Amino acid sequence: MASKKKVSIAVIRRLPRYYRYLSDLLLVDITRISSKELSTRMGITASQIRQDLNCFGGFGQQGYGYNVESLYKEIGNILGVTSRFKTVIIGAGNMGQALAHYGNFERRGFEIIGVFDINPELVGKKVNKIEILHMDLIDEFIKSNKVDIAILTVPYEQTPGLAEKMAGLGIKGLWNFSPMDLKLPHKMVIENVHLSDSLMVLGYRIKERYDEKPD
């Protein structure tokens, strides 16, 4: 089979959403669903659902629809929830600790195996059963544990330098919480979480919706 056409990022970003809805259906013991019914629940078109899914394979059956459990598993596999991504959190401030406590990540294939900080008051403390280690130890830790992903929750100024360092240590992916676009000339994948961008968009939309003066 020839190499498949690359799936667009728009489709990829919808996959976790499908995954969530299917999970909800499983919880209420719904075993099958048509693209039409799912489209009503999700507020998108049935056409889009079928198009999206068919980027990865024909998971449905004519006249029947989709089996919820098997589709859930298929999408899980595509997203890699069965993977064991070894993950470290760099920066054990409020955000780093919040993420360390968020148990959902483990179930999604991300294993938090280390938390690091430079603050001596934090080093030695435990978050979610993991002892916070000093940043001095990180090179050795990443190499010996073959860490895949680093979650960066450090101050703005330290972010670019650390990102470079991570690339050098062979980290495959970075989850960046600083309000900057990390774009490095490396193979490393970067996913930016721009919280204040999101909040500003909320502000804009509120103004737009509530200030509609007749002008």
Add this chain to the structure above:
Amino acid sequence: MASKKKVSIAVIRRLPRYYRYLSDLLLVDITRISSKELSTRMGITASQIRQDLNCFGGFGQQGYGYNVESLYKEIGNILGVTSRFKTVIIGAGNMGQALAHYGNFERRGFEIIGVFDINPELVGKKVNKIEILHMDLIDEFIKSNKVDIAILTVPYEQTPGLAEKMAGLGIKGLWNFSPMDLKLPHKMVIENVHLSDSLMVLGYRIKERYDEKPD
């Protein structure tokens, strides 16, 4: 002037990004910039920049480009950084506290005036100089302070009910951190932050980039 055509959400979501890049330029004392130069820095086309900006007005000048400071201010105004959105955080767990400590929001026009939780061990503690109040007080607080925005950092199960409650209390916007799509039949604006969705996309992209077997 007739009412302008609604600006697409894709454009809106790029505005905070422009705002960040212009802020960076100001910091290094660059006073003017052409769409071409900015496009190189941001990794998008100059055409797109000019199209985006012209949704809101002609901020540039032929032969010159854009004045960085005035464009920064214009975009700030569009986004509402000069607004004073009164904001409460509901749920003072790790994530709620992390957000309460994140000073950037204040500078973007969002004033955190209250933090709430049901946990008696948290009530009375202070986060970022704000005393955590019991949820029993929230109705009265929102009404008397005319709160605009609620940041929801509560457990999954409590989220839909609270969202309904907020709508009833006249909250204009919700910043939701639970992994569910809040869609309510209200005027209220909802901005979802789906952290685990983002992480799963990171996982997918890593697999895609590093597993490229020749098949």
Add this chain to the structure above:
DNA sequence: TAGATTGTTAATCGATTAACAATC
């Protein structure tokens, strides 16, 4: 079988990019 619903091709829509006259 008849009805339902998929997988997939074709049509539409909207967003991005290119081009260029206007103008500083």
Add this chain to the structure above:
DNA sequence: TAGATTGTTAATCGATTAACAATC
């Protein structure tokens, strides 16, 4: 002025939606 660069229209591209034959 001549050169540079915008604002804006037109062309292109890609994503979404519609349609329908295939088939369970």
